[in-house]
Amino acid sequence: MTESHRPTRASRKSSDWTALAADLGRDGYVLIPGVLTASRLDLLRGFAHKIALAAKADYPDADMDVGFAPESPELQDLIDDPPAGPLLERFLGKTPTFINAWQRVSLPHSKGGVWHQDLQRNVWPPALNVAIYLDEVTEFNGPTLAVPGTHVLPHPEFDRALQPRQTAVLGPAGSVAVFFATIWHRGAANSTDAPRRAFFCYYRRADAIRIRGAPDPAPGEGWGLASAD
Numbered sequence: 001m002t003e004s005h006r007p008t009r010a011s012r013k014s015s016d017w018t019a020l021a022a023d024l025g026r027d028g029y030v031l032i033p034g035v036l037t038a039s040r041l042d043l044l045r046g047f048a049h050k051i052a053l054a055a056k057a058d059y060p061d062a063d064m065d066v067g068f069a070p071e072s073p074e075l076q077d078l079i080d081d082p083p084a085g086p087l088l089e090r091f092l093g094k095t096p097t098f099i100n101a102w103q104r105v106s107l108p109h110s111k112g113g114v115w116h117q118d119l120q121r122n123v124w125p126p127a128l129n130v131a132i133y134l135d136e137v138t139e140f141n142g143p144t145l146a147v148p149g150t151h152v153l154p155h156p157e158f159d160r161a162l163q164p165r166q167t168a169v170l171g172p173a174g175s176v177a178v179f180f181a182t183i184w185h186r187g188a189a190n191s192t193d194a195p196r197r198a199f200f201c202y203y204r205r206a207d208a209i210r211i212r213g214a215p216d217p218a219p220g221e222g223w224g225l226a227s228a229d
Contacts, residue, residue, distance in 0.1 A: 017086040024087065028151030028183035029169065035083050036132065036174040045134050047074040048103045048197055055102075059116040060158050069101040069199070078201050083130055083176045091128060092205045099127060099202040104187075106142025106196040112189040115147075115156040115163070118181040123208040126151070131177040132199040142190030143168040144177065150184035160186065 024030040036044070051067035069075045079098040082088055088096045099120055106112075120127035137143045147163045150156070168188065169177050179185065181202070190196060 014086075017090070020087055021090040024091070024178055024180075027146075027148040029146045029148070029177060029179040029185075030087075031169055031171050031175060031177045032084055032087070033171050033175040035176040038174070041134070041174045043074060043077075044132060044199060045197075047072065048134055048199065051103045053103070053105055057104075057113065057116075058119050059114055061114060063107055063110055063113075065105045065107055065110070067103040067105075069103065075101060078199075082201065082203060083132055084178055087178055088128060088130070088203055091125070092203055093207075095206055096128075096203040097206045097208070099204055101199060101201040104131075104198050104200050106187055106190040108190060108193050108195055110142060110187075110190045112142060112160065113187040114158045114160055115184050115186045116158060117155050117184065118179075118202075120181040120202045120204070122210055123204050124211045125205055125208060127181045127202050127204040127208070129179045129181055130201045130203065131179065132201065133171055133173050133175040133177070134197040134199065135195075136173050137170050137175075137196060137198075139168050139170060139188075140190070141192045141194065141196040142187050143170055143196075144179075145169075145186050145188050146179065147184040151180035151182040153182075153184070156184045 020030050020032060047069070051069060053065055053067045055066040055068060056062040056064055057066055078101060082096065118129060120129065131144065135141070145166045146169055147166050163184070171177065
């Protein structure tokens, strides 16, 4: 059975960020409710509304549910002032480097994705994905499922098999979930009539090194060193 990660509201005290960093390091992900102000949430919702869904994720049997964020003041704001910035600094240094961002939508009555790690795992230390919840994420509208502790494991099989410790990362709109790019995760099925929207923003250390190239490793294999090209 899928567990539910139900959040409690966190303050911005340094000790709280330290505790969240410990959770992220242990589990490979952490949920932080109430990160976005109402005005910033409204701004990002308006930005998302203008982005067409014109791409698929880089794993098998994916839906056309990805829209890359164009250069804009809204995107620049995410680069200059990333949500959960104090947490990123603890893992990526004082000046995390922005990689890319896109809108990801769980489409109504979609089947959900397969287990995978993200493409941004190709650097060391691993990149972090900051998922901004534009809508409330419930157990019914295609939440992200994550398997705690798998951020230190090789790539999983591309399937939808039940993982014994899989957890639905649920939270209200305006929450932020931070994931290691290497954690095993997938989108669950959306059984509702409405889309569920989120922004995914990726950041890495400024001095991160590229450790592997394409194509993806076979399931169960490590990454190895990338070639010089």
